[in-house]
Amino acid sequence: MPDIRxxxxxxxxxxxxxxxxxxxxxxxxxLLENAIDAKSKSITLExxxxxxxxxxxxxxxxxxxxDNALLAIERYATSKIFTDQDLFSIKTFGFRGEALxxxxxxxxxxLTTSQKDSDVGTRIYISxxxxxxxxxxxxxxxxxxxxxxxxxxxxxxKKFLKSLNTEMGHIADIFSGIALGNPKIKFKLFHNNNLIKxxxxxxxxxxxxxxxxxxxxxxxxxxxxFKQNNIQISGYISDPSLTxxxxxxIRLFVNNxxxxxxxxxxxxxxxxxxxxxxxxxxxAILFLTLDFxxxxxxxxxxxxxxxxxxQQDVYSAVTSSVEKALINIEKKRFQPYxxxxxxxxxxxxxxxxxxxxxxxxxxxxxxCEDELKFDLPLKDTFSKNKTKFNAENHYEFNKNxxxxxxxxxxxxxxxxxxxxxxxxxxxxxxxxxxIGQVFATYIILESNNxxxxxDQHAAHERIIYEKLKKSSFSPCSQSLVVPETLxxxxxxxxxxxxxxxxxxxxxxxxxxxGNTTFIIKAIPAIIDNKEIKPLIYEMIExxxxxxxxxxxxxxxxxxxDKCLILMSCHSALRGNHILNHTQMEKLFYDxxxxxxxxxxxxxxxxxxxxxxxxxxxxxxxxx
Amino acid sequence: MKFSINRxxxxxxxxxxxxxxxxxxxxxxxSDVLISSKNSKITVFxxxxxxxxxxxxxxxxxxxxxxxxxxxxLYEILKEYPDFNILLNEIEDRWIEIGEGNIQYHIVTSNYxxxxxxPLIEDISFVEINSEDFKRMVEVSSTISFLIDEKRIYVLxxxxxxxxxxNKIRMVSTDSKKLTCFDLEYKDDFIIPDKGIIxxxxxxxxxxxxxxxxKKIKIGxxxxxxxxxxxxxxxxxxxxxxxxxxxxxxxxxxTMIPIEINKAMFLMVMKRMSILCSExxxxxxxxxxxxxxxxxxxxPEIGESxxxxxxxxLDKNIKTSFNTRYFIDILNIINSENxxxxxxxxKSPCVIKGIDDNKLISVIMPISI
Ligand SMILES: Nc1ncnc2c1ncn2[C@@H]1O[C@H](COP(=O)(O)OP(=O)(O)OP(=O)(O)O)[C@@H](O)[C@H]1O
Ligand SMILES: [Mg+2]
Numbered sequence: 001m002p003d004i005r006x007x008x009x010x011x012x013x014x015x016x017x018x019x020x021x022x023x024x025x026x027x028x029x030x031l032l033e034n035a036i037d038a039k040s041k042s043i044t045l046e047x048x049x050x051x052x053x054x055x056x057x058x059x060x061x062x063x064x065x066x067d068n069a070l071l072a073i074e075r076y077a078t079s080k081i082f083t084d085q086d087l088f089s090i091k092t093f094g095f096r097g098e099a100l101x102x103x104x105x106x107x108x109x110x111l112t113t114s115q116k117d118s119d120v121g122t123r124i125y126i127s128x129x130x131x132x133x134x135x136x137x138x139x140x141x142x143x144x145x146x147x148x149x150x151x152x153x154x155x156x157x158k159k160f161l162k163s164l165n166t167e168m169g170h171i172a173d174i175f176s177g178i179a180l181g182n183p184k185i186k187f188k189l190f191h192n193n194n195l196i197k198x199x200x201x202x203x204x205x206x207x208x209x210x211x212x213x214x215x216x217x218x219x220x221x222x223x224x225x226f227k228q229n230n231i232q233i234s235g236y237i238s239d240p241s242l243t244x245x246x247x248x249x250i251r252l253f254v255n256n257x258x259x260x261x262x263x264x265x266x267x268x269x270x271x272x273x274x275x276x277x278x279x280x281x282x283x284a285i286l287f288l289t290l291d292f293x294x295x296x297x298x299x300x301x302x303x304x305x306x307x308x309x310x311q312q313d314v315y316s317a318v319t320s321s322v323e324k325a326l327i328n329i330e331k332k333r334f335q336p337y338x339x340x341x342x343x344x345x346x347x348x349x350x351x352x353x354x355x356x357x358x359x360x361x362x363x364x365x366x367x368c369e370d371e372l373k374f375d376l377p378l379k380d381t382f383s384k385n386k387t388k389f390n391a392e393n394h395y396e397f398n399k400n401x402x403x404x405x406x407x408x409x410x411x412x413x414x415x416x417x418x419x420x421x422x423x424x425x426x427x428x429x430x431x432x433x434x435i436g437q438v439f440a441t442y443i444i445l446e447s448n449n450x451x452x453x454x455d456q457h458a459a460h461e462r463i464i465y466e467k468l469k470k471s472s473f474s475p476c477s478q479s480l481v482v483p484e485t486l487x488x489x490x491x492x493x494x495x496x497x498x499x500x501x502x503x504x505x506x507x508x509x510x511x512x513x514g515n516t517t518f519i520i521k522a523i524p525a526i527i528d529n530k531e532i533k534p535l536i537y538e539m540i541e542x543x544x545x546x547x548x549x550x551x552x553x554x555x556x557x558x559x560x561d562k563c564l565i566l567m568s569c570h571s572a573l574r575g576n577h578i579l580n581h582t583q584m585e586k587l588f589y590d591x592x593x594x595x596x597x598x599x600x601x602x603x604x605x606x607x608x609x610x611x612x613x614x615x616x617x618x619x620x621x622x623x
Numbered sequence: 624m625k626f627s628i629n630r631x632x633x634x635x636x637x638x639x640x641x642x643x644x645x646x647x648x649x650x651x652x653x654s655d656v657l658i659s660s661k662n663s664k665i666t667v668f669x670x671x672x673x674x675x676x677x678x679x680x681x682x683x684x685x686x687x688x689x690x691x692x693x694x695x696x697l698y699e700i701l702k703e704y705p706d707f708n709i710l711l712n713e714i715e716d717r718w719i720e721i722g723e724g725n726i727q728y729h730i731v732t733s734n735y736x737x738x739x740x741x742p743l744i745e746d747i748s749f750v751e752i753n754s755e756d757f758k759r760m761v762e763v764s765s766t767i768s769f770l771i772d773e774k775r776i777y778v779l780x781x782x783x784x785x786x787x788x789x790n791k792i793r794m795v796s797t798d799s800k801k802l803t804c805f806d807l808e809y810k811d812d813f814i815i816p817d818k819g820i821i822x823x824x825x826x827x828x829x830x831x832x833x834x835x836x837x838k839k840i841k842i843g844x845x846x847x848x849x850x851x852x853x854x855x856x857x858x859x860x861x862x863x864x865x866x867x868x869x870x871x872x873x874x875x876x877x878t879m880i881p882i883e884i885n886k887a888m889f890l891m892v893m894k895r896m897s898i899l900c901s902e903x904x905x906x907x908x909x910x911x912x913x914x915x916x917x918x919x920x921x922x923p924e925i926g927e928s929x930x931x932x933x934x935x936x937l938d939k940n941i942k943t944s945f946n947t948r949y950f951i952d953i954l955n956i957i958n959s960e961n962x963x964x965x966x967x968x969x970k971s972p973c974v975i976k977g978i979d980d981n982k983l984i985s986v987i988m989p990i991s992i
Contacts, residue, residue, distance in 0.1 A: 467903060476906055476944065479970070479988040480799045482777060482868040509991070525946070525990050526903045528800060529770055 010129040013105035019301035020102040024051025025170035033093035035059035042186040050164030060142040063115040066122040089293040105129035113143040128153040176212040181256040222329040226321030233321040235286040243280035253287045267315040271322025275599045441575035449612035458600035459591045465568035465601040475507030477522035486518040527571040565601040624688020625712040634701040640669040644694035656694040674826045678856040691735040749841035750813040758834040760805045764796035782867040784819030802986040826860030879965035890954040897947040906990040911941040943969040944990045953985040
């Protein structure tokens with residue numbers, strides 16, 4: 001093996017360039033960030049041929065002296081970090097002193113800069129890493145860096161570039177992203193001498209956001225603002241009706257630095273839980289602001305990733321901020337229907353029921369609520385002829401009964417009312433009317449100037465899910481005459497064994513029955529007329545799919561929630577089921593009482609609407 | 624084929640088979656009825672692959688033949704037809720003319736050769752049973768129904784078995800949440816497999832219409848069919864295969880505490896309680912305590928209710944919970960002024976017997992809270 005040598009600087013710069021400036025847009029990013037670090041108020045980016053011909057960044061920042069300019073193109077030369085303390089609290093975008101030498105090593109590079117209070121500026125020309133010329137020049141205050149013929153001396157890298165349009169697309173993306181993160185600075189972008197983006201500094205954030213996400217979605221954005229544990233989160237996210245099939249339109253900024261971070265994207269997802277479908281992505285621009293010393297930016301060659309010292313706090317703040325923003329917008333949107341949104345009811349205060357107290361009867365009564373009565377009418381087939389029953393007897397019997405009508409007398413009626421606040425009459429029914437049902441699956445409503453279609457299964461699922469979810473609800477379980485046997489595989493048996501107590505809390509009583517066999521002795525009363533086994537199989541599948549170890553206490557809420565969703569799905573009424581008017585009305589009322597009435601727990605919409613104007617347009621009544 | 628028959632006679636036959644022919648199967652032709660005429664008799668035949676009906680009736684036959692005709696349409700025509708007799712005439716291949724004179728239908732029929740073949744069952748040893756009791760047995764057993772996608776055999780069917788050393792047969796019906804057990808005496812020798820047979824509830828509900836209290840009823844089991852015969856008519860129900868779970872432990876009241884109660888009063892209490900029931904809150908709490916049962920129900924969206932029933936009860940306090948609608952269902956089929964509720968502890972079922980009704984034992988499973 002040959003001897004070990006220190007690489008000539010030119011070569012090591014080229015190697016670094018491979019990581020730091022992988023493609024034209026990386027050059028753009030580095031140069032723009034330098035300009036921002038130099039406290040510029042206005043930055044212009046000019047591109048020719050997707051950046052392969054020319055990348056030119058001109059700023060009106062502090063500029064450099066001749067000596068500093070010469071230093072700037074040396075590797076590891078930076079003005080931004082002095083001590084190793086600084087490294088743990090980086091406030092500038094740059095900190096390594098690598099960008100300029102790397103860029104200069106793979107292009108024909110010209111740096112022209114001029115400082116305040118100096119009559120003459122400096123011009124440095126480097127070609128493929130070799131310093132060719134240093135001269136004095138007259139130039140305006142600030143710095144201009146020209147990068148020509150990028151990768152001219154690294155043909156292999158050049159080959160990897162995509163089409164000019166693709167590269168230009170990336171550049172525009174980076175440009176807009178950086179502009180987003182720095183709203184106080186003016187940005188201009190020219191491509192082949194045409195001005196294609198112009199962010200003036202007076203622009204509000206929202207306009208820049210639209211510039212990045214697309215103008216047509218202005219109505220679908222929800223504002224995010226959230227603060228917790230010294231973490232501030234602001235920005236915009238799309239409402240759940242607007243999703244994409246990739247995560248490309250999720251932009252994250254940590255202390256104004258554009259970053260990519262899968263964990264934060266997942267945290268955003270969790271905020272959307274129950275609102276969007278699998279494999280769909282929301283649009284989002286989120287700015288996370290936190291103490292500089294809580295963020296390590298020195299983890300990725302292109303500075304695209306960061307690490308948080310308080311990861312969990314950050315992720316949970318992101319999730320909460322998204323949740324809050326969505327709830328806010330959903331409330332706003334549905335207010336026009338004249339339906340008040342109610343806070344989830346707390347467990348009823350049983351002390352109000354005096355006779356409960358004195359006789360100690362129903363302490364364990366769980367809170368359940370009225371529900372659509374879709375089951376078959378009571379079978380009274382024999383009562384007419386068989387029950388020997390008449391009014392006289394009835395009177396007699398009633399004498400035997402000590403009826404307890406004292407409830408209402410002893411309790412303050414106002415108090416009772418607040419206990420049972422949501423009877424149908426509380427709703428303002430003037431704003432909508434139920435037109436009927438189509439395909440035995442969707443309910444049609446007219447409301448103000450809208451036609452609303454409700455998916456009865458999705459809606460019912462949402463209603464049941466929210467009822468099950470209330471902390472106060474503990475499902476009763478119906479014992480079975482004949483326990484059902486579950487024959488499971490080893491893996492499934494292992495899971496079931498670990499979640500027996502949790503299943504019991506859902507109303508499912510399961511016992512091991514030797515080997516991998518289990519018996520179900522009782523089932524949740526709310527689904528007592530549904531087959532139980534498929535539900536349990538689905539629950540196990542879900543836990544396997546989530547790769548959750550059910551013993552892990554911290555993850556319990558997540559899979560229990562999934563189980564509740566399954567339970568609501570199983571007990572919800574199906575499509576293809578004819579409803580009468582009262583049932584439809586009740587379904588709609590109950591849905592509107594939900595905290596999140598617009599989506600079923602799986603994230604499918606519960607309703608869709610058309611505006612009258614849209615319909616008029618279709619009929620060409622209006623143009 | 625051409626024959627004339629008393630309209631009412633044929634109408635009654637057709638009305639008995641509507642349940643069979645309306646039952647959708649994979650074969651479209653099972654919604655037809657097969658009618659054949661021969662030797663001054665016609666035979667009406669329905670078969671939905673589970674339940675088979677055959678009836679033979681006197682008629683004035685002009686020519687022999689077989690047709691397969693939509694059962695529902697023929698039934699509706701017979702229902703509205705005004706005359707005493709009705710004429711059916713195959714005027715050309717698979718075209719039937721119904722009626723004569725002013726009223727005439729031409730109805731297209733199916734190829735009778737596609738009609739599922741009648742199960743070959745011969746030499747059935749029938750035993751006669753009390754038709755009134757048998758009708759009640761069938762009614763009681765079909766009170767506990769099943770839902771569309773049910774797959775459990777013991778819910779889809781009822782069990783018919785012999786009670787050891789007694790000349791009694793028993794029909795057990797359950798949906799796993801409640802159970803009924805109805806016993807019936809018979810005289811002659813009746814052969815049932817030891818483990819009993821499972822008859823589909825669908826077929827049982829057809830029997831409900833078929834059995835008439837004032838007509839002799841004979842039953843028999845042969846070749847996997849349960850067969851019921853009434854004069855010139857016969858129904859054959861294909862048995863379900865599988866074992867029936869052991870229910871005997873659950874109806875054994877030896878160690879349970881009996882509580883006597885007036886049925887009508889208890890039924891009223893249950894009805895009043897179920898006013899406050901809902902899909903998610905179906906159960907009432909029963910507190911058995913000295914000299915009384917306190918029944919309560921709380922439904923946070925509607926309200927609550929409490930009633931106290933005076934009974935002879937001196938045992939320990941037991942607090943348990945049941946679905947009130949199940950009580951209503953069960954109480955409605957008990958023929959007795961007073962009943963006995965048996966309970967044991969909060970996890971035990973409630974067994975219900977009528978004091979003057981020794982034929983029926985019912986069980987309701989508890990709900991744990
Ligand atoms: N547009 C500019 N205006 C003023 N000074 C600049 C400008 N661009 C670069 N500099 C100076 O040149 C130095 C080197 O820049 P370079 O981008 O190579 O390193 P850096 O920004 O310090 O770190 P990094 O490699 O992380 O970007 C900077 O520290 C800064 O002092
Ligand atoms: Mg830099």
